[in-house]
Amino acid sequence: MPRFSVIVPCFKVQGFLRECLDSLLSQSYADFEVIAVDDRSPDGCGAILDEYAARDERVRVLHLPENVGLGRARNAGLPHAGGDYLFFLDSDDTLTPGALRAMADRLAGSADPDVLVFDYARTYWWGGTRRNALAHILAEAEAGSGAGNGNGNGNGGGTDGTFTAAERPEILDLLMVVWNKVYRRDFVESNGFAFPPGYYEDTPWTFPVMLSAERIAVLDRICLNYRQRRQGNILSTTSRKHFDIHDQYERVFAFVDSRPELAGWRPYLHRKMGEHCLDILAKPDRLPPSDKKEFFRRTAEMFRSRRPDGEPVPAELRVLEHGYAAYRARRQAERARRELARRRTLVRRAAGARAQRAVDGVRARRPIDPQLVVYSAFSHRGVLGDPGAVYRKALEIAPQLRGVWVVRDEETAAGLPEGVEHVLLDSPAYRRVTARAGFFVNNVNWPGALAKRPGSVHIHTHQGTPLKYMAADLLNRPGARYGVDVPQMLRRADRWDHSLVANRHSELVWERAYPCHFASARTGSPRNDVLVGADPGAGAAVRARLGIPAGHTVVLYAPTRREYVRGGHVDRIDLARFAAGLGEGHTLVVRLHPSLATGHARGMGLADLHRRGVLVDATDEPHVEDVMLASDVLVTDYSALMFDYANLDRPIVVHADDWEAYTASRGTYFDITAEAPGHVSRSFGELARLLASGSWRDEDSTRLRAAFRARFCAYDDGHAAERVVRRLLLGEEFPDVAAAKVPAPGAAHEELAST
Template identity: 45%
Template sequence: MADTPAHIGDGLAAARSGAPVSLSVVVPVHLVQGYLRQCLDSILVPDAPNLEVIAVDDASPDHCGQILDEYAGRDPRVRVRHLERNVGPGEARNTGLDMATGDYVWFVDSDDYLTPDAVSAVLERLADTRPDVLLFGHAREYWHGKVKRTSVGDLAGAGVFSCAEQPSVLTLTSAAWNRVIRRRFLADLGLRFGAGRYEDVTVAYPALLAAERISLLDQVCYIYRQRRRGPVTRTTSAQHFDVFDQYERVFTFLGSLGAAGEPLRAPMFDQAMRHMQQILERGERLHEEDAPRYFERLAQAYAAYRPAGHELPRDEQAAKKYQLIGKNDYKGYQRALTRKPPSRTPAKAATAMFRKRKRAAVNVAKRTGLRQYYKAQLRMPIDENLAVFAAYWYRGYACNPAAIYEKMRELAPDVHGVWVVKRENVKSVPKGVDYVVRGSKDFWRVMARGKYFVNNVNWTDDIVKRPGQVHVMTHHGTPLKSMGLDQMKYPASAKGMDFKLMISRADRWDFVVSANPLSTEAWERGFPCKYEMLEVGYPRNDRLVRATDAEKAELRRKLGIPEGKKAVLYTPTHREYQRSFRPTFDIRRFARELGDEYVLLMRAHYFYKPGAGQWDPERVVDVSAHRSVEDLCIASDALLTDYSSIMFDYAVLPDRPIVLFVPDWETYQLTRGTNFDVTAFPPGAVAYDEEELLKTFRTGAPWLEESAVRARAAFRARFCPWDDGHAAERTVRRVFLGEQVPNPPEAP
């Protein structure tokens, strides 16, 4: 034991003592608000008391800082450091490392997440083997749903070993996140993450090269998310030249090991060459004009780091590439490549998509006898003062698009607005509002030549988005339920949905309106496309903010609500596991037992049409066909719902109780998926069965208690922070007038 290094002796002594190990998880955070909660939830398992999470807010300009503070406020294992300026992931990890107190440290990227048993399995393996470095399997999760598993391979049965004993360990993915490192060992070596694009390299490899005790866990513990937008490896940039500086540091460290490092020079050289060649051969990383210069740097690295007596790879193609690199023969290297051609540039890809959509749209127009007309209109200039509006798949004038339209007429009177509606919905268009019928000649003209397009759902696939046109997606509710790509995990709700086609539609968006921070997180995660997020509040809620008693009285009169009665608005949501509307409680009984002082306003989801005459008209009024849900909110005295997004809008109204009836909460979560637990953070009283629901509405019952009032206030503060009555104005000023607006605005 006298010849054993001090850090090894410490590890062996701890192993013999059987003492439990502690783990510090360092999470650098920047522009990941859509993924951060899943990351933190996967780490903060309840059965890990010897765990600390150090989250470093790398001056993230989105809501990441608030999310971190929220977690720290409810879990003492979370410590947060807010940096005043953005320093990059490497330096952010260094900051977290300096704060760490655990025996071991794990660097987890904040847009990735751990598998359910990862923390317990890692802690158990660390306690059993007390390694300097623990490596484990991971999986790459692609945005389109494909998952590719990477294990530790044949090394799994190697026990505890050193890099010299198993040099093939260097071929495992060179990341900070697929390994746990003993903190004191890391400190004694003086290893720090570098700045730049490949900052992992300066810790991942030196730690392995110096480690005397390496242990493996043949289990997928980490999910590496291959995001559609944002990952470094998909970015075309000269910053990829950083890889040469990082490997220079690795080989300098290797030289500092002296004779002990010499046997590792050849495998380290081969691994560095593989990495550097990979960057060159994946066309999306380097600009075409930068490739020759990169190859020259590669040749310089080859000459500088290749050890004496190094043998060429046995693979003939790999050996040929080595020889060409050694000669600095870029043209020969290009001829030797047997790879696919470089990926199309974003501009070329956009042009190809435009042409594809144009062909599809022309084919649809042909079927309606308007092919030549539409083709001609697509060649005409865009009308810079034409705005096209639609809502709910052309059902009529409604929702956020209607609120934006009205404010546009006030603030941008030179812009002419036209609504698209189905023929059967023409009567729903208010007097004085211009419209075209879906599929008509006028429809094809405005779709071809309009400048602005505002919708709360996606435009259909037969619509071409021309360069210069502006699409605004407003959505039509705060996403309590999973949306977009998040639905891939819930096939019962997806029902064969084509997610690639869904994302191609979302690629048309230029602006996305967000009602609150939860919406921003969900839209960024569910629709990872290139658009500007307008965190302005919901335009349709401007009316709710400004609602008056006089307006409420007039709406109640029009709806036929008897004076003196309390109107409860009932809005059940759609359930994917049901084929038709089936109330979750006996509406007849509920209305009867509420008594004569109540009337129930029945608002079925627009997917359903409740049969007429089902209920006593004196007690239940079917308002499912009413044009404006905002009217119903203002006219009512309370809201009864389950998982409908209307609860987030209704919370804007002051002093209006909200009751949730959630008898199938677990089923709904399993079949549709949700973005947060509404039963843990409700907007008021919660009932789980019919008897509890009836009790809730009786005189002096829970829906009016102080706890329900406090719950509604907290819910409103969290989910209605930007609803100040000016959401539509902010949208119009940004989109139509090109002004910069507060984004997000200060809380009212």
């Protein structure tokens, strides 16, 4: 008996069906069967299904003699299902890598619940991806029910991490669909659950299932990509079939009426029905205009007939008691209010802009304060990176300087270290300090509205040594520069006075990529001071904070983003398999690129693996230097982190399985696979063998790293922050980097010219 029976109904999806089946049949977890239902599809779906069934014995195909619709096509597959759990997968959607393994692990960890609810992401025809907006409900339910650790917390739910809808009713706020859950087959069969015909067939399935389930578990992981077609799904089409919603809710109410123990849900369902129907009515592309009045009337009749005795009507639904004319009047009033609010906003903005220009003009006549230094890092995210290192060193050796940080919001401000003076971006305080500051230190360009006053000094620290093309070099890479306004970027870079560099390569690249009038400052990278000469025990405290067992070999995996896919994230490695392959005595630490930290990449299994103790997710660690210190070896692809990590003189492995695609889309200044800081792997198998054999730290690795360090760590001597403070902020003399560390200028020029 397989663990999962995956029922895949198919109708006119030949363009997407192969991708769906491939995502399913390539899962690392193989204990499942596929019951594919050809709903008399007029295109090539049937032939495609037969092709897959011929080459994979897990696939069985049912060819229906007539088209019956989505719900009844699913029903047709039910009698053929023999798995422990039922999973209804729509044939234009896809599973994410490792999804079935994550589901199986979660089911086992929660002692086979009736229903498991997992997360999904919407994937758009133009390549964009957006995670379920209510994903926090899953995270809170998983944490609140003690999921994965066997500990309840008194917030409702069992000790195995399960709960009922009554204990966590917010679970019903999730999208009312069938495909974001798996269902214990015995539970479904014993309750006789089935899909009705018509539109909105998920509604009379999902409500009865969720209200009847005695044990619900959740998995806070994106397991499914929900395809958003360019022309929308069937529920976005204009049709009288939307009237089916009334019959579907009648089925829900009939089910509740048949189960006295569910009577308490009637007020909730009554409100949900009203909200759902009004939402359909409000959509401009659902109903023909001539049918809207009838739809409203039928909704109002049902709303009155199903209203529980003594239950007040929510204010937003009272319009259902006042007739269609009142509804139309309310909608017109809402549109009028929105338009009025929009016009008022425009007027306020215009008036505010005029007033602000007047104030800025007055402030621009006040003298510059040579002791005031304004800092920002990573788009105003806090005391981080090179600016953070300069700020800390200035506190130590130049306390007469007043350092003020620009932060993006109150939440960021709350996370600042105690005693850090700060202003919010675009606030009056921000305008006051930026109008008078003598120095500006940032690793990202300042907003365009910030005008550089004569006499002020802008110090740009960058964010590391560049491997991939930057700024003006992106002009011949249309895919990589998508959404990047290069001319505006260069106009802002015109404000720079000093550009910090850690090596001759960076110096040449920045002067080419940013054809502006700054001076390159051979200071080294201030944030790398803590890495230079760090002893092996320097990361012990960080390891303890991350929960890494003493004595473990720590493998840091730090992939960068990809420009050849929307969203920047590609699952290059099965992280669970990677972690398991390292063996006993090893810990895998993963740190995503900062641009992916708040996207759907975290939901693709990383957060789940972290919670289960399979690996450590260090993406949110504020100081990447701490994470590097805590590790023994770096595995990366093309991340600039490798240039910083080389200062530790610890092994580096470059995993370059998509090097050709990456360099073709983004462009790179040199071939990292030919001039690598250590061994290079071209496939996951090669990477696994490198780490298992121990060759990642052999003599070849040491030799390659030495050459890499000589080239790219030339100006990092542990005194970069002090050099910036004394030379650029205080105007003092300070010794250059040791001459022996600096490569010959001629060789460096030849190097860049060759690219």
